[in-house]
Amino acid sequence: xxxxxxxxxxPNVGKxxxxxxxxxxxxxxxxxxxxxxxxxxGVVEVPDDSLLRLRDALQPKECVAxxxxxxxxxxxxxxASRGEGLGNRFLAHIREVDAIAHVVRCFEDxxxxxxxxxxxxxxxxxxxxxxxxxxxxESAERTLERERKVHTDTAKKRVGVLERIVEALDAGSAIxxxxxxxxxxxxxxxxxxxxxxxxxxxxNTNSEDFRTVPPLVSAVIDRVRPADVVVINARLECExxxxxxxxxxxxxxxxxxxxPGTVNLVRHLFNLLGLINFYTIANxxxxxxxxxxxTDAHTAAGMIHSDxxxxxxxxxxxxVEDVVKYGPFSELRKxxxxxxxxxxxxxxxxxxxxxxxxx
Ligand SMILES: Nc1nc2c(ncn2[C@@H]2O[C@H](COP(=O)(O)OP(=O)(O)O)[C@@H](O)[C@H]2O)c(=O)[nH]1
Ligand SMILES: [Mg+2]
Numbered sequence: 001x002x003x004x005x006x007x008x009x010x011p012n013v014g015k016x017x018x019x020x021x022x023x024x025x026x027x028x029x030x031x032x033x034x035x036x037x038x039x040x041x042g043v044v045e046v047p048d049d050s051l052l053r054l055r056d057a058l059q060p061k062e063c064v065a066x067x068x069x070x071x072x073x074x075x076x077x078x079x080a081s082r083g084e085g086l087g088n089r090f091l092a093h094i095r096e097v098d099a100i101a102h103v104v105r106c107f108e109d110x111x112x113x114x115x116x117x118x119x120x121x122x123x124x125x126x127x128x129x130x131x132x133x134x135x136x137x138e139s140a141e142r143t144l145e146r147e148r149k150v151h152t153d154t155a156k157k158r159v160g161v162l163e164r165i166v167e168a169l170d171a172g173s174a175i176x177x178x179x180x181x182x183x184x185x186x187x188x189x190x191x192x193x194x195x196x197x198x199x200x201x202x203x204n205t206n207s208e209d210f211r212t213v214p215p216l217v218s219a220v221i222d223r224v225r226p227a228d229v230v231v232i233n234a235r236l237e238c239e240x241x242x243x244x245x246x247x248x249x250x251x252x253x254x255x256x257x258x259x260p261g262t263v264n265l266v267r268h269l270f271n272l273l274g275l276i277n278f279y280t281i282a283n284x285x286x287x288x289x290x291x292x293x294x295t296d297a298h299t300a301a302g303m304i305h306s307d308x309x310x311x312x313x314x315x316x317x318x319x320v321e322d323v324v325k326y327g328p329f330s331e332l333r334k335x336x337x338x339x340x341x342x343x344x345x346x347x348x349x350x351x352x353x354x355x356x357x358x359x
Pocket of ligand 1: 009010011012013014015017018075107108109112204205206233234235236
């Protein structure tokens with residue numbers, strides 16, 4: 001399972017700089033609109049305190065964190081839905097991601113050109129969201145026209161949902177905000193509607209003091225409420241990433257950060273994707289596995305190995321805290337700290353999982 005977040009936004013807002021800071025994948029950061037024509041992909045480890053605590057306690061030979069993919073999608077401009085600025089290709093890339101991190105420029109810098117005049121994150125948000133909505137509207141209307149000529153029950157249901165979608169988009173709402181049920185959405189989501197995807201906003205600032213919120217960022221927070229806004233200084237994060245540990249800690253405390261902005265961002269993206277981690281320990285290997293929150297033990301077993309799903313007998317569940325305190329499962333069993341659960345058990349955060357199976 002490879003889950004991905006797309007960095008979406010106007011050109012020159014700092015998307016590639018951000019991906020650089022986030023991963024080793026070196027996207028080219030240049031002061032030139034459209035410098036990223038092909039999508040750039042970074043694979044980022046999910047920062048995970050529980051995994052580190054388990055590692056310190058168990059000292060396994062190998063420790064594997066879970067990862068998410070971050071895709072740098074080239075800048076969107078006004079008119080993208082009509083094909084401006086390589087628009088349709090960019091929109092197609094957004095269609096493939098599971099969630100959107102909408103990067104907005106909140107930094108002034110005379111050296112960095114702005115495609116639409118001055119720095120104005122609210123206008124930028126409007127431009128990008130309008131383009132995504134128009135793309136969805138066109139695709140919904142096309143399908144609606146086609147489905148109205150079909151007279152099956154499913155087609156009728158699809159028409160009902162599509163009519164609500166068209167009405168909402170016409171009124172300026174995003175599909176994610178109109179309260180469609182999962183079933184309703186799955187009836188029509190072969191389109192991979194852009195405005196149905198979960199979104200958070202990344203306010204890229206020049207700030208060197210994260211104890212206060214710059215005015216432009218406040219404006220963004222007000223504009224997008226109740227969506228999540230992550231404040232970051234992408235350029236500074238690139239420098240942070242290259243510093244030796246001591247210097248990094250010192251700089252972070254100077255600017256008022258408890259953790260690097262990149263770590264904070266990836267945590268928010270992980271939540272945005274609706275994921276949690278569970279853990280396995282086997283053959284001296286400790287591993288974190290990401291799953292959508294609400295996944296049952298049987299499905300989770302299948303992510304580890306298809307045999308474990310096929311031959312599933314039961315899942316033994318312990319808690320991270322107990323493993324950290326008392327050590328491996330053999331020790332926990334003696335203390336009555338291991339629960340046996342069946343295939344329907346919903347995996348919870350902080351679960352350490354041992355699947356019993358027989359094939
Ligand atoms: N001053 C300042 N410049 C930045 C910041 N983030 C990115 N830039 C610069 O803005 C320009 C465009 O950044 P880039 O990451 O290529 O933008 P993209 O088009 O959104 O991918 C580059 O010259 C970056 O160095 C920032 O936080 N502050
Ligand atoms: Mg770029």
